[in-house]
Amino acid sequence: MTSNFAFEQPFLPSSICYLNGHFCPLNEAKISVLDRGFIFGDGVYEVVPIYFGKPFRFEHHMRRLAGSLKELRILNPFSNQEWLEIIQELVLRFAKSHCQELHQTNQVVYLQISRGVAPRDHIMTQGASPTVFMMTNPFKSVPMQSRQNGVCCVSAQDFRWEKAHIKTTSLLGSVLSRQISADLDAAETIMFRGDHLSEGSSSNVWIVKDGVLCAPPKDNLVLEGIRYGLIEEICEDINIPFVMRKISRDEVFNADEVLLSSATKEVVAVAKIDEKLVGEHTSHSGQPGPIYHLIYKSYQSNIERVCNSQTTNKSNF
Ligand code: PMP
16 A cells, blocks of 8 residues: 655665675665664664775774673674774775775765664564664765854753763654754754753864863763864863863853864854854854864864875774
8 A cells, every 4th residue: 555645755875885794885775674773773873084085083983882882782793903994995985986086085984783683672682693884975074154154053951861972873862952953044952961061962062261171071971972082182282271071051151162073073163052152252252263273273184194194004093
């Protein structure tokens, strides 16, 4: 029986993907309806940026992946070296199909592992073979206008669960959260648990006050973005004082600067939250501030230094 409703199918790209040991076109990849990733969102994922054909902070991503898998009691199906080889193969195939040289391609690799296929039961199935899926897309840089002017965000309560440190494919909380800002044409939803800043729906949030960069503690209430460590290193390199501590709502709304970070956003300045300009008491009111500029510049040099060197022919660690 066919439905009376005619839905327009979203366009599925035919680019290459990896599924359970094979490469195939994305729009032909199939999994079982009993995959626990589909039924329960019982899986984990990573998003690894690729610059100049090389994974950036690969080992950090692998460490976080191992942590997420451990929380779900799913055995890691591959060693880091095996992950690296599959990622490199996927990136190369994608580059070739887009007539790009490997060292000129910037991509974003998405990888996910679910517990596998089993009869539906809430109890963690023993012995299922994990489903491993990977796809890649061109790295879409933050649009120039957002880079130059910063982005508008909205605030909302963080109604997600209390295991936000696991990078799980159960993302309904994040989807509902992101939609709040999407409905208002804003770039991100900045979430608070009670009076305290947690993070964005798909990014970490940072504030600057009196020259000090502050981030919420790395606990179970936030996902420790790979940029957490990177920005910490950058601060040390360029002598920006950095502290990790609980940050109140008032502090966010009265910060000199507010920043977002994620694999795809890299680091981006927030210009406005709800109706309030960020740093309205400063000379850069509603505009990216000096600490943002310093961190962004260092971030880019870090990528150049680590990925764009012809001498490293594997990944950068
Ligand atoms: N927090 C959440 C909830 C996220 O979804 C993301 C991005 N996946 C981040 C933070 C940033 O993590 P990363 O820097 O590793 O992209």
